[in-house]
Amino acid sequence: MTRKAVALISGGLDSLLAAKLIQQQGIEVEGINFFTGFCVEGHTHAIRKHDRDRVKRNNALWVAEQLGIKLHIIDIVDEYKDVVINPKHGYGANLNPCLDCKIFMVHKAQEWLKQHDFDFIITGEVIGQRPKSQRKKLMPVVADESGADDLLLRPLCAKSLPATLPENEGWVDREKLKDFSGRSRKPQMALAAEFGFEDYAQPAGGCCFLTDQSYSVKLQDLWDNRGNREYELDDIMLLKVGRHIRPSKAFKLIIGREEGENQYLSGYKRQFQTISTVSHAGPLALVEGEPLDPQQLELACAITARYSKGRDADSVEVRFSDREQGSRSIHVKPLAAAQLNPDWVIV
């Protein structure tokens, strides 16, 4: 009887190697990849025009194709909110709830396993590779709290951990698994070479915006100014785009930095008040917050004009559009560099 394993595929090298090790033992493997909304995968490359010449591939799909396995991409945006908002084990250096995230994903994989009649779960975890979620003493925490228990096999470090069900039952040969540990990537790179993988994605980490300091600052600002920690997918997508400038608690500007971002932001015209420059080439800005009073509107237009080609002009014509009141033309003097309070810029 051929046993079946579901592999958590992030798109990175570790999950590629873990799945390959198990495939080599005659196990049928299918991949699962979770979309949280915070995934770095492709988004910014898709938005920014100057990145458009880069190869735009989804690394999880690419890994699945290298392995010759099916990949199931699962939208967990809504369920994942509780992980981000209330992480039982706390955050890492930024707003990254890495341990809770791992527990949640393994739990979801276990649910999938039951629904699809698979036998065990594999991940690309390596002891000591990540300071928060991959310490040796935390490995049992993931297995216990996810509910996966001994159905969770980590092929890259299995020999340094207690044997799991697939090993005890003889479905996989423990001796053919690995005992990798630490932050060095050399063992993985050597194994990749052994398997003939020459082209693979980023080193471990870096696949989630929540590990990024600037992104986390923007998310915290969003929460602080809303007075609660709820969010929608559009909120967290927009945190990946543009300059974020908050001159007051009442409103924030999201200003496109180049044509690709302006094009992306234009898709939100129906949901936001917007400002765009008319007399000079310049950005599109979304206004997030309450309707602007005249003083706030003048400041918002002056800030937007500052990022246009007319930043040194005496006057720049902008178009302010309000979803309820229509649009109108406004002439402003662009804000001078010295007038832009650095505290307004959210980075």
Add this chain to the structure above:
Amino acid sequence: MSPVIELDARRLLCPMPVIRLQDCVEKQDRGVKVRITCTDPGTMNDIPTWCRINGHRVLATEQLEHEYIFLVQKDPDGT
């Protein structure tokens, strides 16, 4: 002949267009055709890759100025 199912994935960034297609295709019978319209240029790679690894076929691809349109057939070879 069964009608082509239309999916609108405009403004969605990868992998959401792939998820939309996947969730639609899963509910269909073998051989059913789905046309998906996207704006993320990443779909030019991702949708054909997703089809290849899951046994579906891209019957046609059309690239307009800001849109990418794929006609996909579910599992034509019964894999």
